[in-house]
Amino acid sequence: xxxxxxxxxxxxxxxxxxxxxxxxxxxxxxHRVQETYGYIPHEVVVEVSRLLEIPLAKxxxxxxxxxxxxxxxxxxxxxxxCMGTAxxxxxxxxxxxxxxxxxxxxxxxxxxxxxxxxxxxxxxGCCGLAPVLTIDGKVYGDLTPAKIAGLIAxxxxxx
Amino acid sequence: MKKLTxxxxxxxxxxxxADANHQALPKYVLVCGGTGCxxxxxxxxxxxxxxxxxxQGAAGKVKVIMTGCFGFCEQGPIVKVLPHEAFYVHVKVxxxxxxxxxxxxxxxxxxxLLYKEPGQAVAGKIDDMKFYKKQRRVVLxxxxxxxxxxxxxYIGRDGYAAIAKVIxxxxxxxxxxxMKKSGLRGRGGAGFPTWMKWxxxxxxxxxxxxxxxxxxxxxxxxxxxxxxxxxxxxxxxxGLMIAGFAIGANKGFIYIRAEYPLAIERLEIAMQQARExxxxxxxxxxxxxxxxxxxxxxxxxxVCGEETALLASIEGERGMPRPRPPFPAIKGLWGKxxxxxxxxxxxxxxxxxxxxxxxxxxxxxxxxxxxxxxxxTGKIANSGLVEVPMGTTLREIIFDIGGGCxxxxxxxxxQTGGPSGGVLTEAHLDTPIDYDNLIAVGSMMGSGGMIxxxxxxxxxxxxxxxxxxSVDESCGKCAPCRIGGxxxxxxxxxxxxxxxxxxxxxxxxxxADAMRKASLCALxxxxxxxxxxxxxxxxxxxxxxxxxxxxxxxxxxxxLSFAIDKTKCIGCGLCAxxxxxxCIAPSSExxxxxxxxxxxxxxxxxxxxxxxxxxxCKFKAVVKG
Ligand SMILES: Cc1cc2nc3c(=O)[nH]c(=O)nc-3n(C[C@H](O)[C@H](O)[C@H](O)COP(=O)(O)O)c2cc1C
Ligand code: SF4
Ligand code: SF4
Ligand code: SF4
Ligand code: FES
Ligand code: FES
Numbered sequence: 001x002x003x004x005x006x007x008x009x010x011x012x013x014x015x016x017x018x019x020x021x022x023x024x025x026x027x028x029x030x031h032r033v034q035e036t037y038g039y040i041p042h043e044v045v046v047e048v049s050r051l052l053e054i055p056l057a058k059x060x061x062x063x064x065x066x067x068x069x070x071x072x073x074x075x076x077x078x079x080x081x082c083m084g085t086a087x088x089x090x091x092x093x094x095x096x097x098x099x100x101x102x103x104x105x106x107x108x109x110x111x112x113x114x115x116x117x118x119x120x121x122x123x124x125g126c127c128g129l130a131p132v133l134t135i136d137g138k139v140y141g142d143l144t145p146a147k148i149a150g151l152i153a154x155x156x157x158x159x
Numbered sequence: 160m161k162k163l164t165x166x167x168x169x170x171x172x173x174x175x176x177a178d179a180n181h182q183a184l185p186k187y188v189l190v191c192g193g194t195g196c197x198x199x200x201x202x203x204x205x206x207x208x209x210x211x212x213x214x215q216g217a218a219g220k221v222k223v224i225m226t227g228c229f230g231f232c233e234q235g236p237i238v239k240v241l242p243h244e245a246f247y248v249h250v251k252v253x254x255x256x257x258x259x260x261x262x263x264x265x266x267x268x269x270x271x272l273l274y275k276e277p278g279q280a281v282a283g284k285i286d287d288m289k290f291y292k293k294q295r296r297v298v299l300x301x302x303x304x305x306x307x308x309x310x311x312x313y314i315g316r317d318g319y320a321a322i323a324k325v326i327x328x329x330x331x332x333x334x335x336x337x338m339k340k341s342g343l344r345g346r347g348g349a350g351f352p353t354w355m356k357w358x359x360x361x362x363x364x365x366x367x368x369x370x371x372x373x374x375x376x377x378x379x380x381x382x383x384x385x386x387x388x389x390x391x392x393x394x395x396x397x398g399l400m401i402a403g404f405a406i407g408a409n410k411g412f413i414y415i416r417a418e419y420p421l422a423i424e425r426l427e428i429a430m431q432q433a434r435e436x437x438x439x440x441x442x443x444x445x446x447x448x449x450x451x452x453x454x455x456x457x458x459x460x461x462v463c464g465e466e467t468a469l470l471a472s473i474e475g476e477r478g479m480p481r482p483r484p485p486f487p488a489i490k491g492l493w494g495k496x497x498x499x500x501x502x503x504x505x506x507x508x509x510x511x512x513x514x515x516x517x518x519x520x521x522x523x524x525x526x527x528x529x530x531x532x533x534x535x536t537g538k539i540a541n542s543g544l545v546e547v548p549m550g551t552t553l554r555e556i557i558f559d560i561g562g563g564c565x566x567x568x569x570x571x572x573x574q575t576g577g578p579s580g581g582v583l584t585e586a587h588l589d590t591p592i593d594y595d596n597l598i599a600v601g602s603m604m605g606s607g608g609m610i611x612x613x614x615x616x617x618x619x620x621x622x623x624x625x626x627x628x629s630v631d632e633s634c635g636k637c638a639p640c641r642i643g644g645x646x647x648x649x650x651x652x653x654x655x656x657x658x659x660x661x662x663x664x665x666x667x668x669x670x671a672d673a674m675r676k677a678s679l680c681a682l683x684x685x686x687x688x689x690x691x692x693x694x695x696x697x698x699x700x701x702x703x704x705x706x707x708x709x710x711x712x713x714x715x716x717x718x719l720s721f722a723i724d725k726t727k728c729i730g731c732g733l734c735a736x737x738x739x740x741x742c743i744a745p746s747s748e749x750x751x752x753x754x755x756x757x758x759x760x761x762x763x764x765x766x767x768x769x770x771x772x773x774x775x776c777k778f779k780a781v782v783k784g
Contacts, residue, residue, distance in 0.1 A: 023493060024455070026475035031417060031456050065477040065634075068417050068459030085380030085574070085610050086536035088624055122628075124418065125194040125382035127536035128232030128543060137420075139198035 005043045012036050016051050026054060026062055030069055039070045075110045075117035077155045080134045084123030087131040091144070095131055096120060098145035102152065115156070162437025164445040165323050172314050178222070179305055179315025181241045186221040186263055189239040191303065193228025193386055193544075194421055196235035200252055201225075204236055207255035212263070215256075221263050224312075227390015229303040231290050233542040234274060244285045247272035277562070289562065290541050293555055295522065297530045298506045299546045302390025307425050310432040313393040319438045321509035322400050326446045331361055334405040338508075340516025342528030347373055347464075347501030348579070348605050349681070350527070350594040356498055360406040360488040363496035368408035371492070371499045372399050373469060374415035374422070377461035378577030379628060381608030383532040384502035386544050388415070388422040391506065392429035396439060398505030400450045401512055406498050411452040414469050418459065426454060461578075461632035465680050466499040468634070479634045480680035501606065503532055523549035527593030537574075537610040540565045547592075554588035557611055568613035572697075576605030578625045578632075579685030581692030582618065601692050603685075617714035618697040619704050622689045623651045629686040640683025643674040647690055656717040659705035664694055713783060716768045720784050723759050723772075727780035730756025734772035734781060740765050743772060 008016075015032050019025040029048060033040050040063055049056045063069045079099060083092045096107055099118055105111040107120040126132050129141025140151060163171065177183040190205040191197070208223045229237050234248035238258060245268050247258065254272060261267045273282040276289060285291060296302075305312035313319070325334055338354035345351045360368065372395060376384040388395055399411045415423055430452060433439035441449045455473045462468045463478035470492050472478035491497020507529060511519045520528040527549040533556065536542050540562035547556060553573060557563065564570050572582045581602035583590075590596050594604050612621065630644040647670055650663050671687030678684045693701055703709050710718040723734070723743075730750065735743040742765035745757045758780075761772070773781045 024473050024475035027458060027472060028456065028475075031458070062475070062477055066458035066460050068457075083379070085577075085608065085624065086542070087380075089537050089610070089612065089616060089621070121418065122377075122379040123382060124198075125385050126198055126232075127380060127382065127534060128195045128235060129199060130536065130542075141199060 005037065005041050006047065008044065008047055009036065013051070016048065020052060025052065026059065027066075030059075030063060034069060038074050039072055041073075042071075072110065072117075076115050077136055078117050078119070078134075079152070080119045080121045080124075081107070082122070082124050082126075082130070082132045082134075083120040084127065084130075086123070086127035090130040092120075092131045094145045095133060095143055095148060098148045099152070102149055116152075160435045162435075162445070164437075165327060168314065168319060168323055168438070168444060171311070172317060172320065175311050175315030177315075179312040184220060184222050187241040188221060188223045188258070188263065189229075189241065189303070190223065190225050191227075191229045191235060191237045191239075192225035192307070193232065193235075193303070193389055194382065195228065195232035196237060197421060199236055201236045203252045204238065204250055204255055207252050208238075208259060211256050211259040215259050215264055217259055217263050221259075224306045225308070226304060227302040227307050228386040228544050230294070230299070230544040230546075231274075231541065232544065233540070238272075239285070243268070245269070245272075246274045246282065246285055246288070248274045290543070290545075290560055293551065293559055294546055295530050295548050296546050297510055297519070297522075298387060298503050298532050299390065299544070300510065301394060302387060305391070307390055307392055308428050310393060310429065310436055313391070314436075317513060318393050318509070319397055319444075321512040322397050322404070322438070323444055325401055325404055325512055326444065326448050331405045331407065334401065334512065335361065337512060337516045338405075341507075341511045341519040342516070342523070342526075343504065343507055343511065343519065344527060344594060345501055346503035346507075346531070346606065347499075348576070348603070350604060353500065353504055356488065356500075357402060357405050359486070360408075360496050360498040363489060365496050367410070367495045368406055369492045369495055369497040370399055370403040370406060370408040370411040371466075371469070371473070371497055372411065372413040372502060372505055373464065373466065373499050374413055374419075374502045375457050375464040375469060376416060376419075376502075376606065377464040377632075378606050378608045380536055380610055381534045381577060381606055383534050383544065383607040385419050385422050386534075387502050387506050387532070388419075389425050392422075392425045393433065394506040394509055395426075395502055396429060396433055396452060398500075398508035399452060400439070400443070401508050402498065402500060402505065403450045404448065406496075408498070409449045409451070411450065412455050412473055412492070413452060414455050414457055414463075414473055416459070417456040423454065423456070430454075460634070461628070462634045462680070462682050465682060468680070469499065470497060477634075479636050480682075482679060503607070524591060524593040524596075526595055531592065531604070531607060533607045533609045535561050535609050535611070538564050538568060538613040538616065539611040549593045550591040552589050552591050553583065556592070556609065557588070561611065564611065564613040568615065570611070571614050571616060572612045572618065572621075574602075574610040574612070574621070574689070575608065576603035576685075576688070577608045578629045579603060579681065579688055580605050581688050582612075582621065582696065583692070584696045586696075601695055602688070615712055615714075617710055617712035618693050618700050619651060619655050619710070620712075620714040622693055623648070623655060625689040626651055626686070629682065633682065633686075637677070637679040637683060639674045639677040640679070640686060643670050643678075644683070644686045646670050647674075647687060651690065654701070654704050655710075655715040657704075657708040657715075659708075661705060663705060664701070667691070667694060709784075719768045719770075720763060721761055721766055721768065721770070721772060722763070722782055722784070723761055724780050724782050725751070725758035725760075727778050728758035728776075729754055729778055729780075730758055731778075732756075732759065733777070734775045735759060737771040737775040739769060739771065740767045742766050
């Protein structure tokens with residue numbers, strides 16, 4: 001990878017330094033790493049391990065336990081389809097299928113051009129609008145498979 | 160801001176009371192800032208209303224407030240205008256100017272935006288609306304009423320008066336006694352009496368104790384705790400503090416899902432304001448009582464809602480349950496006595512201490528006191544957040560408040576207790592809801608998710624959904640849950656694919672029994688519940704799947720078959736164009752009399768059962784069976 005992930009940005013280092021003396025800091029630091037990079041890059045884990053003096057194996061044990069943490073670089077736009085109970089009943093799966101057929105990218109994957117990543121998530125608290133999905137955090141509700149193409153077109157077409 | 164004392168807190172409350180109760184100005188505009196509305200342009204509507212107030216010179220006559228969820232999320236985004244109770248629904252950003260011009264400045268209610276009950280021509284008072292009439296708001300007393308981002312409004316509604324009273328006039332034992340009178344049982348699912356848990360923890364002698372708020376809310380399809388925090392974060396902080404006082408802890412943690420950014424933000428704002436006002440941190444209200452709170456983020460593991468797993472997660476470990484005993488009250492966070500309570504339990508506490516346990520216990524059933532918040536969702540007409548007295552029947556919630564199934568469909572089942580609960584039927588609708596009644600009928604209260612299903616939903620499909628969830632969320636520490644859950648899911652998958660056998664039913668029961676008895680935590684112990692409940696209540700439908708290889712609701716795809724009725728088919732070929740498998744073609748039969756083209760046929764062996772042909776045919780010639 002050609003990206004320069006290191007050295008860690010100053011505010012991340014400051015965060016780690018602030019949390020280092022607090023017990024149970026690891027999960028909070030990992031949240032901050034993911035917030036900074038959009039995922040948890042290996043190079044950064046190595047640095048975190050050094051700074052917090054926590055073995056790499058332990059960090060990976062924690063990262064892989066929690067669904068929220070991702071070791072994979074996400075697409076430029078993040079699509080998250082709700083598969084909570086209300087959305088499931090109202091056709092969440094059909095939305096996922098439609099997205100998969102348009103983007104050739106299923107839940108948990110990143111599209112080939114790196115433009116989209118697709119995930120399924122659980123109840124985002126908008127069950128009244130079910131079925132819902134979010135694109136880059138913005139919620140779209142009352143969806144049908146027919147509405148999907150129009151919804152993602154603007155993101156596909158941007159250069 | 161000068162830190163408050165007991166005395167100045169009272170003064171501030173008096174000063175703010177009128178405003179917090181929407182009586183200081185001629186008009187108040189309340190914009191729902193709950194997640195449902197907020198995400199759905201609610202925030203933009205709020206900004207636009209503020210702008211219009213300035214532009215149209217209405218400043219000083221009206222206050223625009225962004226509150227928490229009003230409850231009636233189905234109708235969102237919602238804007239309420241007080242005191243005349245105009246309840247505007249499905250509001251658009253472009254309606255903001257009109258609301259200010261017509262209603263606020265002009266004094267004319269905007270008819271077209273008003274909510275009207277189905278079949279009624281005029282809008283009534285909010286409290287008379289069917290959706291609200293049978294509700295009673297104790298936990299949600301401020302949610303949808305005050306601005307959660309302004310501590311002064313909370314104080315104007317007697318906020319922090321309970322902790323002030325507790326510190327000044329009560330001993331920990333008095334607090335526990337009051338909780339005992341209230342009869343409050345834990346709202347996180349298990350329903351353990353709160354006073355007992357506190358008493359247990361209080362009796363421990365230790366240099367450090369912790370109070371923890373469980374805001375993990377992992378039940379997929381439930382958002383009560385999230386709404387409570389978003390709408391009234393200070394009530395949760397105050398409840399946590401009172402609990403800390405009672406058990407002798409000076410440090411609290413709030414463990415909240417990272418997936419709830421708005422709730423986290425409102426908690427952070429609330430904590431910062433509470434510190435500034437001197438109601439959180441050292442020397443609270445100048446009394447010498449110290450209590451501070453830290454937020455810890457969850458990371459998307461359902462099992463972390465289980466209290467011992469939650470504590471492991473706060474400690475920065477993999478969130479795996481630990482054997483109990485020792486209970487957290489004896490050995491909890493970092494080995495110290497710890498008490499874990501749910502958000503809704505905590506939000507009830509200021510009310511109980513201020514009004515007395517007896518007042519709280521006036522509503523409810525003999526063994527379940529107070530009110531319960533439910534997230535009513537699924538195929539229900541009025542989806543939303545509802546709070547009702549314990550003892551309200553399922554029928555009242557689903558039909559009176561919820562308005563029955565959407566689009567006039569027939570009610571089929573209701574699920575409570577999430578992945579740990581059961582599916583209930585029409586026959587249970589008159590059951591008064593409380594902890595014990597729900598368990599008696601094979602479900603449980605759970606944290607408050609209530610999901611309604613209609614005739615189009617398949618009971619096997621929904622159980623597969625829950626099992627899939629539980630299997631995915633099993634932490635894998637113990638074999639009964641790890642292996643048993645997977646086996647149950649395989650059986651259900653088999654049934655849904657038309658490969659079920661009669662012996663499967665017994666097999667489910669045997670596995671369930673082993674999981675219940677031998678799983679380490681309640682996740683594994685309760686994973687079989689949805690499956691058991693359908694054996695109990697939907698045996699006919701289950702057997703149709705197993706014996707006849709049919710899915711009456713048409714949800715289990717593998718059990719579907721598509722065919723073309725040649726007497727109806729006109730040979731237009733539309734279905735063939737849409738078929739992704741290319742398995743529809745004209746037959747070799749000659750056209751029937753009066754028709755120009757031969758009928759089409761489906762080659763069943765290649766069919767993917769996608770249903771495209773069924774939706775495509777305009778002549779209803781494609782039949783699904
Ligand atoms: C798998 C599992 C998930 C749970 N999830 C939650 C949850 O999301 N929120 C919650 O308050 N309690 C949850 N609980 C219950 C907690 O273990 C605990 O009983 C509760 O937080 C205690 O608070 P209460 O006494 O106020 O109800 C869960 C339990 C299990 C076994
Ligand atoms: S019952 Fe399941 S979730 Fe609980 S400890 Fe065992 S494997 Fe983990
Ligand atoms: S769309 Fe209907 S009418 Fe047309 S060919 Fe197919 S089955 Fe026949
Ligand atoms: S269900 Fe789908 S795959 Fe099967 S015949 Fe119809 S369109 Fe073709
Ligand atoms: S289930 Fe999708 S938002 Fe609740
Ligand atoms: S989020 Fe607005 S009414 Fe529930």
